[in-house]
Amino acid sequence: MKVTDHINNAQGKTLFSFEIVPPVKGRNIQELYNNIDPLMEFKPPFIDVTTSREETIYVQKEGLLDKHTTRMRPGTVGICASIQHKYNVDTVPHVICGGFTKEETEYMLVDCHYLGIENVMALRGDARSEQKYFEPTDGGHPFAIDLVKQIHDLNSGKYLHETVETDHTGEFCIGVAGYPEKHLESPSLQSDLKRLKEKVDAGADYVVTQMFFDNKKYFEFVEAAKNIGITVPIIPGIKPIAVKRHLQLLPQVFRIDLPQDLIDAVDSCTSNKDVRAVGIEWAIQQSKELKAAGVPVLHYYSMGKSDNIKAIAKELF
Numbered sequence: 082m083k084v085t086d087h088i089n090n091a092q093g094k095t096l097f098s099f100e101i102v103p104p105v106k107g108r109n110i111q112e113l114y115n116n117i118d119p120l121m122e123f124k125p126p127f128i129d130v131t132t133s134r135e136e137t138i139y140v141q142k143e144g145l146l147d148k149h150t151t152r153m154r155p156g157t158v159g160i161c162a163s164i165q166h167k168y169n170v171d172t173v174p175h176v177i178c179g180g181f182t183k184e185e186t187e188y189m190l191v192d193c194h195y196l197g198i199e200n201v202m203a204l205r206g207d208a209r210s211e212q213k214y215f216e217p218t219d220g221g222h223p224f225a226i227d228l229v230k231q232i233h234d235l236n237s238g239k240y241l242h243e244t245v246e247t248d249h250t251g252e253f254c255i256g257v258a259g260y261p262e263k264h265l266e267s268p269s270l271q272s273d274l275k276r277l278k279e280k281v282d283a284g285a286d287y288v289v290t291q292m293f294f295d296n297k298k299y300f301e302f303v304e305a306a307k308n309i310g311i312t313v314p315i316i317p318g319i320k321p322i323a324v325k326r327h328l329q330l331l332p333q334v335f336r337i338d339l340p341q342d343l344i345d346a347v348d349s350c351t352s353n354k355d356v357r358a359v360g361i362e363w364a365i366q367q368s369k370e371l372k373a374a375g376v377p378v379l380h381y382y383s384m385g386k387s388d389n390i391k392a393i394a395k396e397l398f
């Protein structure tokens with residue numbers, strides 16, 4: 082079922098969802114299941130599975146370093162299919178522009194169609210770790226909106242090159258990313274919002290936000306989005322701080338601000354166990370306020386261990 086149908090069927094009740102990363106290749110999928118299992122009691126209607134970019138690795142060979150390009154966490158669509166099969170929940174694979182040609186994206190969407198995956202999150206994707214800025218891949222899309230257009234075309238039976246006859250139309254429900262504190266490359270929040278409006282006009286059905294730690298930023302963003310005519314659901318993305326290092330990392334990687342109260346609380350912790358508890362408590366307070374405001378879904382970024390997400394969900398769902 083589509084994410085938007087889940088939201089409509091919930092009739093104003095806030096839903097619970099979360100996001101996982103595929104394991105590093107070579108690792109057992111059971112590890113992933115062990116982190117999903119404890120969250121299933123909160124009945125997520127859908128689970129997102131990210132797609133990571135290819136990266137450059139160096140391998141020692143006869144005293145020299147061999148340079149290779151590889152995707153360390155492949156398997157997004159396969160994981161989605163097995164989760165749907167195992168848990169009977171919908172999944173949302175992330176489709177990214179970076180590292181994929183339009184053809185490869187089409188093949189992936191065809192796979193999703195055969196597997197009964199009805200939702201996709203259309204993203205541009207991050208720059209490769211060794212690049213400062215995102216560079217479009219040869220034969221791939223430069224912006225998320227182009228991906229939205231490709232998926233939207235497929236939904237109306239238009240495949241690439243229009244050489245095939247279709248006897249069905251795709252039915253993908255399309256999610257896109259939104260940035261309450263603007264995307265790092267965008268000159269202003271208002272221009273970023275205009276980009277978001279373009280993605281929605283091109284066919285996006287819902288928005289999931291970048292993590293934020295001050296709900297005011299989300300509420301203002303939703304208001305500003307409404308003011309420029311964005312009417313699709315805007316799902317807040319929540320990330321519980323888990324280690325002290327996040328105080329530096331998260332603002333640097335995601336260009337988001339941390340409230341001083343949160344920084345002070347984390348700073349005063351003497352162990353990462355305490356930091357984890359502070360992160361959980363902060364996310365609970367954020368979630369309670371967002372739920373009271375009637376957000377459609379609370380979407381948690383669980384990038385590994387899910388014990389903290391479970392502790393939060395227990396208080397809310």
Ligand SMILES: NC(=O)C1=CN([C@@H]2O[C@H](COP(=O)(O)OP(=O)(O)OC[C@H]3O[C@@H](n4cnc5c(N)ncnc54)[C@H](O)[C@@H]3O)[C@@H](O)[C@H]2O)C=CC1
Binds near residue numbers: 131223224280
């Ligand atoms: N994996 C995930 O769950 C998420 C990943 N992200 C990451 O955030 C990054 C951005 O992705 P998206 O928001 O999907 O990309 P996007 O293509 O919507 O926007 C990327 C940047 O380009 C700008 N832009 C968009 N269209 C433009 C145009 N026609 N001309 C000039 N500038 C334009 C936007 O304002 C923004 O600064 C990616 O690195 C993505 O992977 C963000 C949220 C969630």
Ligand SMILES: Nc1nc(=O)c2c([nH]1)NC[C@@H]1CN(c3ccc(C(=O)N[C@@H](CCC(=O)O)C(=O)O)cc3)CN21
Binds near residue numbers: 290384
């Ligand atoms: N720019 C961007 N890229 C993404 O892939 C992404 C977003 N934003 N925002 C929404 C979700 C949330 N994602 C993530 C990804 C990683 C962590 C994270 O905490 N990662 C490391 C620290 C960062 C680092 O080392 O680069 C960690 O400690 O787990 C959190 C949320 C993935 N998604």
